[in-house]
Amino acid sequence: MKANGKNILDSVIYRYTADSNQLEDENRVLKETVNNLKAELDKFKSPPLMVCEVRELVGNDCAIIRIPNGNQFYVKISSECTKLKPGDMVLAEQKNLTILEKLDISRKFNVEKFVIIEKPTVTWEDIGGLQQQAREIKEVVELPLLKPALFKKVGIVPPKGILLYGPPGTGKTLLAKAVAASTNSTFIEIVGSELVQKFIGEGAKLVKEIFELARKKAPSIVFIDEIDALAAKRMEIGTSGEREV
Structure with missing residues (x-):
């Protein structure tokens, strides 16, 4: 009888010990969960930086x-x-x-968000008409890029840019892409309105970084579309960003 009673008592003690250990483990897990939730709540309560x-x-x-x-x-x-x-x-x-x-961030613009960079495949033969305009662009833009020594020899300084004007759909972008393709240049296209930024200095900084990108990918053709968004009459300009650019 004594042996049986001792075995029963040992069994009960063992069961209670196992239950106690399990409860302690559960209590520890719950405390860790509560602490994590408190830390998350403190994050939500803290003001943003x-x-x-x-x-x-x-x-x-x-x-x-x-x-x-x-x-x-x-x-x-x-x-x-x-x-x-x-x-x-x-x-x-x-x-x-x-x-x-x-x-660890920079104030520099991600220029590639504002511009389209490509190697065009448009050729002069793909352009219908515009023979006179194509001939003038070849003389002013294409020839100095392909034969710079010739211009240096005769002492002619080629222009750094040209203005193409006309209604939409008349081939201005095609002409620029054809020049880039014939000279194996990188074609960088940007819409003029993207250069107008809210704060003083940011528009000029964007222009600077676009031309830094063009030098990095030289030879390059920078094509600014819809430039009338910038080159408006003085009386039409209403913001400091437009005046700056």
Whole structure:
């Protein structure tokens, strides 16, 4: 009887011990889940950070930054944020604008979002009519690219650009593509209205980067379509971005 009673008692103790261990494991998992949920809630409760541009560094722990609306402020730099330089993009608190973190992004435009880059296959034979215009473009654009030594020898400086005008659908883009194809040049097309940006300086910066791209992919033909969006009469210009470009 004593042996049977002891076995039953050991069995009960073992069962309760196993149940206790299982409950402790479940309790630990639930605590971790609660802590994770609290951390997620804290993230949602924390205010968003503002993306700003560093304009100038003042000493080791201060800087002048520009916020998205264009205003500039003199702010403190967190001790954890190091190796800043003018032009860097940073995250700052909205309340006191303290710089907390440097962002690995650039203020440069992604030029390829604004332009169409291709190697055209259009030939002069594909263009119907426009013989006079094609002949003039060959003399002014194609020949200097194919035989630059000839122009240098006779002392003629070829023009850097030409203006094609006329109603839509009259072959202006085809002529430009034919020149690019005949000279084996990269054809870079951009719509003029894309050069008008909201803030002062951004339109000019985009123009600069387009021509940097053209130099990188030289020889290149830069074709600016709908340029009348920029070259309007002075009285028709209403925004600072248009005046700047």
